[in-house]
Amino acid sequence: MTMPDADGPLAEQLLRLTRRVHRIQKRHLQACGVGITPAQSRLLRTLAHYDAPPRMADLAERLEVVPRAVTTLVDALEESGKVRRVPDPTNRRVIRIELTDDGRSTLRELHRARRSAAEEILAPLTDEQRKVLGGLLDTLVDWGTGRGC
Incomplete structure (x- = not known):
């Protein structure tokens, strides 16, 4: 199997696509009017996956930051009323982060904005092309899991 040159056309296409995806997502995020950054959006989405406030x-570990x-x-999201800090019920020195009702509402808006952005990004592809792309992306994501630098 031939590995593409790291500075080659495929690498450049991937970088251009990544920048395009970020631009489109940012535009859709701004259009939904929730007033948060992409990083804050990612934290809210991550927070929603926990059964109990983390x-x-x-x-930080889950977000890899x-x-x-x-x-x-969290400071910015708490100031805007989307999350709140709560004491851990078993250890008062530990602070946990939970979504507020406004945070859950914002997540619904974010979900709509992300779907809209994905539809715009994938619009030129047929159903079959989307299926192939999904498989290729799964391969790339799964291959990188657990690897170091």
Whole structure:
């Protein structure tokens, strides 16, 4: 199997597509009027996957960022009323993060914006092309799981 040159056309296409996806998602996010950044959106979506409110360290690990980055995101989301800090019921020194009703409402808006962005990005593809792309993306994502630098 031939590996593409890291500086070759395929790598450039992937980078161009990534930038395009980010631009389109950002535009749709702004259009939905929730007033949050893509990073804040990612934190809200991640938070929604927990059964019980997680600790900031749990969020940092899942998001693969340093804890300080999560603190900054939570501060902004708490200020806007989308999350709140709550004490852990078993250890008062531990603070957990939970979604508010406004945060859940924002997640619904974000979901609509992301679907709309995905529809725009994938519009030129047939159903068969989408299926093939999905399989290729699964391969790339799964292959990178657990690998180091």
